[in-house]
Each structure stands twice: as structure tokens, then as C-alpha cells.
Amino acid sequence: MAKVNVEDLVRDHILRGVFKPSTPLKMEELKERFDVGYSPIREALSRLAGEGLVLAEANKGFRVRPLNRADLYDIAVARCAVEKEALRRSMIEGDDGWESEIVAAMHTYRKKAAAAFDSAETLAAWELSHDRLHTALIAACGSPRLLDLQQRLQEQHMRYRRLIVIPNVRADAHEDEHERLAAVVLERRLDEAVAMIERHMMITVDALDAAGYWTAGPEPET
Amino acid sequence: MAKVNVEDLVRDHILRGVFKPSTPLKMEELKERFDVGYSPIREALSRLAGEGLVLAEANKGFRVRPLNRADLYDIAVARCAVEKEALRRSMIEGDDGWESEIVAAMHTYRKKAAAAFDSAETLAAWELSHDRLHTALIAACGSPRLLDLQQRLQEQHMRYRRLIVIPNVRADAHEDEHERLAAVVLERRLDEAVAMIERHMMITVDALDAAGYWTAGPEPET
DNA sequence: ATGCAACAGATTATCGAAAATATTTTACCT
DNA sequence: AGGTAAAATATTTTCGATAATCTGTTGCAT
Numbered sequence: 014m015a016k017v018n019v020e021d022l023v024r025d026h027i028l029r030g031v032f033k034p035s036t037p038l039k040m041e042e043l044k045e046r047f048d049v050g051y052s053p054i055r056e057a058l059s060r061l062a063g064e065g066l067v068l069a070e071a072n073k074g075f076r077v078r079p080l081n082r083a084d085l086y087d088i089a090v091a092r093c094a095v096e097k098e099a100l101r102r103s104m105i106e107g108d109d110g111w112e113s114e115i116v117a118a119m120h121t122y123r124k125k126a127a128a129a130f131d132s133a134e135t136l137a138a139w140e141l142s143h144d145r146l147h148t149a150l151i152a153a154c155g156s157p158r159l160l161d162l163q164q165r166l167q168e169q170h171m172r173y174r175r176l177i178v179i180p181n182v183r184a185d186a187h188e189d190e191h192e193r194l195a196a197v198v199l200e201r202r203l204d205e206a207v208a209m210i211e212r213h214m215m216i217t218v219d220a221l222d223a224a225g226y227w228t229a230g231p232e233p234e235t
Numbered sequence: 236m237a238k239v240n241v242e243d244l245v246r247d248h249i250l251r252g253v254f255k256p257s258t259p260l261k262m263e264e265l266k267e268r269f270d271v272g273y274s275p276i277r278e279a280l281s282r283l284a285g286e287g288l289v290l291a292e293a294n295k296g297f298r299v300r301p302l303n304r305a306d307l308y309d310i311a312v313a314r315c316a317v318e319k320e321a322l323r324r325s326m327i328e329g330d331d332g333w334e335s336e337i338v339a340a341m342h343t344y345r346k347k348a349a350a351a352f353d354s355a356e357t358l359a360a361w362e363l364s365h366d367r368l369h370t371a372l373i374a375a376c377g378s379p380r381l382l383d384l385q386q387r388l389q390e391q392h393m394r395y396r397r398l399i400v401i402p403n404v405r406a407d408a409h410e411d412e413h414e415r416l417a418a419v420v421l422e423r424r425l426d427e428a429v430a431m432i433e434r435h436m437m438i439t440v441d442a443l444d445a446a447g448y449w450t451a452g453p454e455p456e457t
Numbered sequence: 458a459t460g461c462a463a464c465a466g467a468t469t470a471t472c473g474a475a476a477a478t479a480t481t482t483t484a485c486c487t
Numbered sequence: 488a489g490g491t492a493a494a495a496t497a498t499t500t501t502c503g504a505t506a507a508t509c510t511g512t513t514g515c516a517t
Binding site for chain 2: 500501502503507508509
């Protein structure tokens with residue numbers, strides 16, 4: 014069998030929703046499913062706990078981190094801190110290569126967005142191109158830590174974004190916030206870009222609020 | 236024997252410099268020293284790797300993360316992103332309780348700073364009060380993630396700060412940047428405070444540069 | 458001498474049994 | 488019935504033996 018990494022495997026399962034929020038991650042079950050011993054599983058879960066996708070309670074094992082509004086809002090706040098600073102630095106330092114990567118990412122994003130609702134696969138492809146675009150924007154920031162933080166926060170955000178089909182993809186491309194954001198970034202209008210990304214971070218929070226998502230069912234806090 | 240957590244134990248050893256930068260963390264040795272089996276050690280080291288204090292290489296084990304200028308600078312950049320945003324939110328949301336905590340932290344800091352150079356213990360106490368002050372400033376930001384990130388970045392920063400005795404404690408308290416920073420924060424002069432903390436983040440970078448620290452010996456990059 | 462392959466020693470990574478801890482069930486008393 | 492204690496079961500967590508991998512060394516051919 015191909016050599017696969019348990020951490021990535023579990024992460025994928027969580028992000029794809031195979032392991033649902035709050036689900037206990039039983040040792041026996043994971044051992045069976047991935048065909049590995051206890052040690053690699055515990056190690057992987059420990060790391061994922063540090064990453065924020067998994068919750069660990071002493072002597073009670075691990076479970077998939079639950080979703081709630083407060084946590085989503087917090088992700089947005091943290092992303093705000095990271096992406097604002099990273100974008101600022103990126104727009105100051107970014108060279109021609111950086112610009113062209115943005116143009117390329119934007120092109121892909123447009124294509125994937127157009128076909129987003131054709132199937133589950135094209136939807137996933139759209140999501141991927143979306144995250145890639147955001148990464149491209151800050152790619153020139155020069156800070157490994159900011160890039161890594163963005164990556165992790167994007168992952169955590171993804172689980173929430175998938176709760177609803179975000180009504181953010183318009184037939185008219187110019188209606189899409191990303192079009193305008195990318196344009197402003199490439200024109201190096203720094204303050205405008207930072208302000209835009211700050212608002213942009215709140216889209217999923219607002220969308221779920223507008224849909225009444227958190228009021229519908231009884232909210233599971235734990 | 237008291238029930239202790241291996242992760243905290245190893246973290247302390249790294250931060251206190253018992254385990255020096257780049258030192259391989261051998262399983263056998265740690266097993267012996269802490270009197271535990273392999274599993275808890277690997278788990279702890281995995282988490283510490285995610286935290287950034289330890290480096291993990293597949294099939295080559297773990298070692299204490301090395302120190303170099305680029306990494307210190309990156310810590311400063313990340314702290315900049317986190318503390319600027321957190322301070323901003325804290326200054327907007329902070330109530331009377333928050334203010335009084337700052338006054339208290341500042342008082343302690345002043346006392347510890349005055350006695351900082353008496354002994355190794357008082358120096359450590361000063362460091363602790365310093366980090367506590369910074370935490371107090373952003374305590375009202377309302378974001379668990381930003382608070383957690385600050386904590387982790389402070390830890391990572393600590394190893395660098397200890398490389399030199401930072402000539403930042405003046406007999407005249409008003410010369411200390413922290414005095415002015417705390418004052419500006421309490422007066423809610425937002426833009427000034429954010430600008431100050433941004434500069435403040437670079438103190439250790441500049442101090443080590445000024446001391447020629449990185450040019451002295453041959454820099455170990457790996 | 459130099460390069461390379463096979464061997465030997467050291468170290469990490471994994472496994473599954475055993476110990477520790479939590480949870481559920483049962484039995485008993487008021 | 489309601490509540491508590493003890494036993495039984497389920498689950499996590501740790502341990503040390505074993506397997507896998509890396510590193511350095513020897514011996515041999517060029």
C-alpha cells in the first residue's frame with residue numbers, strides 16, 4: 014500500500030466532512046480504518062489539535078472540533094490580523110513574478126467560479142482556486158509564519174464555508190469581490206486593498222447569520 | 236512523583252536553554268531523563284514542532300529549533316500582525332477592568348525592571364512581568380486565537396531576547412518604551428499606540444544587529 | 458587513492474499487549 | 488422509586504519489544 018501520512022488523512026476526512034463536527038475520534042476505529050497502530054494516530058491527532066481542527070481532552074480522547082458562531086467569528090478576526098499585515102507587506106515587496114501569479118490565479122479562479130455549481134467536484138475546485146488566489150495575493154509578504162498561519166486559518170474556515178453555498182459567485186464577474194480586490198492589489202492601492210480584505214473576511218460570518226444558521230437548531234456549544 | 240506534563244517539561248528546558256538550539260533530542264535520553272516511555276515523548280515533541288520550538292525531520296528525529304536572524308525577524312513580523320490587530324481591538328473594546336489590569340501589570344513591571352540585574356532569578360522575573368504586560372495590553376481584544384498566537388510568539392521570541400541583555404531598562408522609568416506605550420494605550424490614542432507597538436517589535440532584532448551577533452560566529456543556517 | 462557495495466551499529470518509528478482511567482451496568486439498601 | 492456502591496465493560500494512554508531506517512565503516516575492485 015502507498016505510504017500515506019495519517020495526519021493528512023485525518024485532516025482530509027475532517028475537512029471533507031467525513032468526520033463530522035463533535036464526532037469522537039475513537040482509537041480503535043481509526044486504527045482499523047487507516048490500518049496503523051496507536052502511536053501514529055495519537056501523534057497525528059495531537060498535531061491536529063494544535064492546529065485547531067481537533068479537540069483533545071485528557072483521558073477522554075479526541076473529537077472533531079465543533080462549529081459555532083463565536084469560533085467562526087474568531088477565525089475571521091485572526092485572518093483579518095494575518096492577511097491585512099501580509100497583504101500590506103506583499104503589496105510593498107511584490108515584484109513582477111508576484112503580479113503574474115496573481116493574474117494567473119485570478120484567471121483560474123474565474124474559470125472555476127463559472128463552473129462552480131455543476132457538480133460537487135467543480136465546487137471543490139472552485140474552493141481550491143479561491144484559497145489559491147488569496148494565497149497568491151500575500152505570497153510576496155516574505156514571512157513564512159504569516160503564510161503558514163493563513164494556510165491553517167483557511168483550512169479552519171473551509172469547514173464553515175461549506176455549511177452554505179456562499180451566494181458570492183455572480184454571473185457578472187465584476188460583481189465578484191475578488192475581481193475588485195485583485196485589481197486594487199495590482200494597482201498597489203494599499204489602504205483600499207487592506208480595507209477591502211478586512212471586510213472580505215466577514216463574508217461567511219454574515220452569510221451564515223443572514224441565513225439564520227445559528228438560530229435554526231439548538232446551538233451545540235461544547 | 237508529581238504528575239507532570241512532558242510537553243511543558245521539554246518546553247521549559249528549551250526556553251531555559253537547558254536544551255540548546257540545534258541540539259538533537261534523542262529518544263533514549265529524554266526517556267531516561269523524564270522517566271517516561273516513547274509515546275508521550277513523541278507526542279510532546281510533535282506538538283512542540285507544531286508550536287515552532289522544535290524541528291522534526293522524518294526518520295531523523297527531533298532537534299531544538301536553531302536560532303538565526305531570518306527567523307527572529309519573522310517572529311517580529313508575525314508578532315507585528317498579531318499584536319497590532321489585537322491591540323487595536325483591545326483599545327476599542329477594553330473596559331475599566333482591562334485598564335486596571337494594565338496599571339497593575341505596569342506597576343509590577345516597573346518593580347521587576349528596577350531589580351532586573353540583581354540575579355538570574357530577578358532577570359527571569361522581569362522577563363515574565365514584561366510578557367505579562369504585553370498580554371495585559373491586548374487582553375480585551377476578545378479573540379482567543381490572537382491571544383494564543385501572542386503567547387506562542389512570545390515564547391519563541393524569549394529564546395532570542397535571552398541572547399543579549401537588552402539595554403532597554405533605564406534608571407529613569409520614562410525612558411522605557413513600555414511606560415510611554417502603556418500611557419498611550421490607556422489614553423486610547425489608537426494610531427499612536429499601534430505605531431509604537433510596530434516599532435517595539437523590532438527592538439530585539441535591532442539590538443542583536445547592533446551587537447553584531449550574527450556576524451560574530453559563522454551563522455548556522457540549518 | 459577513489460568509488461562503491463555490503464555489512465554493522467545506532468537511532469527512529471511502529472506495533473500490540475498491558476496499565477490506567479472513564480463509563481455503564483448491576484445489586485443493594487433506605 | 489431513588490440513590491449509592493461495587494462490579495463489569497469500554498476506552499484511552501503508556502510501555503517496551505520489534506521493525507524500519509539511517510549512518511558510518513570495512514573491504515574490494517578499479
